Amino acid sequence: MRIVVIGHGMVGSRLVEDLIARDQDAYVTVLGREPHGPYNRVLLSSVVAGKSDPAMLAMSAVDSERARVLDGIHAVDVDRAARTVTDSRGDVHAYDRLVFATGSAARIPDILGIATDRGLVPGVSVLKDLADAEGILARLPKSRRAVVLGAGVLGLEVATGLAARGLTVTLVHHSDRVMERQLGDAAAQIATGSLSRLGVRVVTGSSVAQAIDRRGQLSAVRLTDGTEVLTDLLVMCAGTIPEATLARRAGLACERGIVVGSDLASPTDPAVFAIGDCAQPPEGGTGLVAQGWDQATRLVDAWTGASVPVARPAHDDPTSIVRVKASGLDVVTMGLSGKFEHGERELRAVRLADPSIGRFVEVVVSHGLLVGATVVGDKDCAAQLSAMYTRMIPVPADPAHLIIRPLAGAGPAAAASVEDMDDADTVCQCNTVTKGRICAAIADGCDSVEDVAKATRASTGCGDCRANVTRLIEAAAHDKVPALAG
Known part of the structure; x- marks a missing residue:
């Protein structure tokens, strides 16, 4: 064949x-x-x-x-x-x-002056492949300001990453709120507040209309409202x-x-x-x-000739957890979060919003199960809700307990740490790798995250499970060390 x-x-x-x-x-x-x-x-x-x-x-x-x-x-x-x-x-x-x-x-918006017959103007970039990333890195030593176009997941990650490197960053987005596909108004406002605290200026309801160059190098951009923003770097994260x-x-x-x-x-x-x-x-x-x-x-x-599982609707896939891997900003959404009307009869929703500390949690429950959640600024809560969502653990009779006391009284509780998880529990959501599979690989001689990745593919997706794989390796190594005589 x-x-x-x-x-x-x-x-x-x-x-x-x-x-x-x-x-x-x-x-x-x-x-x-x-x-x-x-x-x-x-x-x-x-x-x-x-x-x-x-x-x-x-x-x-x-x-x-x-x-x-x-x-x-x-x-x-x-x-x-x-x-x-x-x-x-x-x-x-x-x-x-x-x-x-x-x-x-990468979708390249129709922006006046971003390209010549030789390609994008120096200082203008997308981020779709390794060459794009290396080009941005090469530009950083001579850059003090950056404009990021697009406040989806990638845009937030790039903006916070550049701000963490010391650049003055302006994040420009066409919609009236960041991550509008995943976040409602309240969650987006809290995420925007967190971005501001990280040094990222957010401009919504606008876009970049023109790139202005000086001697062949990007020097500023003009927004659709006529505002001019000085910049050395324009990264376009406008979708694919x-x-x-x-x-x-x-x-x-x-x-x-x-x-x-x-x-x-x-x-x-x-x-x-x-x-x-x-x-x-x-x-x-x-x-x-x-x-x-x-x-x-x-x-x-x-x-x-193996059995073929039926593909699930995109919004109902337990792997459809969106995580923002941003420096200083934790955002996780899953399932129906942000994509339904609260008035639907079969859905129950509870939310907690605390702008002063940058926290927002919303859970969506249907027929005794968590079918969606949005978490901004609470990493521990996001981890526990993600475990509940992917493992389809029954929720408390009162969904508010998922926020007030995450997972308390929820029947079979999600593991508080990877060491407490059952062998059948999934550690790597991207590749559906269980704790048991990882432990078996470690027992077979895998003593690094890279070795475990080659044997099981754990940690080769979003990378969020890398710390848990490390903990399992360390725990196994500790168990092999003989106890000292008293």
């Missing part, structure tokens, strides 16, 4: 790794546009903030005689009639199945667009992304599939890597 995978990012590499491991008849050719192997794009904002080294982002790549990986070589043409893909060197690759894992591209250009050219059905059915196959051609950000599945897209990984697993399951 000849399979060609276009795209060697977090999702494409996962598919190839699983496929080679589980299907002995699979021979795979991978075409990757970037000149290096897969890496964790989720942590790019941490690189900009100085919390992660670029070298730490590298992920394992498949090593097999049945996999031919061509990094730095991209697909330029798909001939569906002949079932071939032509790459940028002119080589032709035949396939029985073709998988698009091309991800998404599914990368479906090649699929459209090949005549595949495309809307916003590459249209696929529940089997992830194109309705235009049953030999062509799409997964990750480039795909448009019936259940909708979350924009989270966990969904792409789940799609990769489902595809391999289908091809190898």
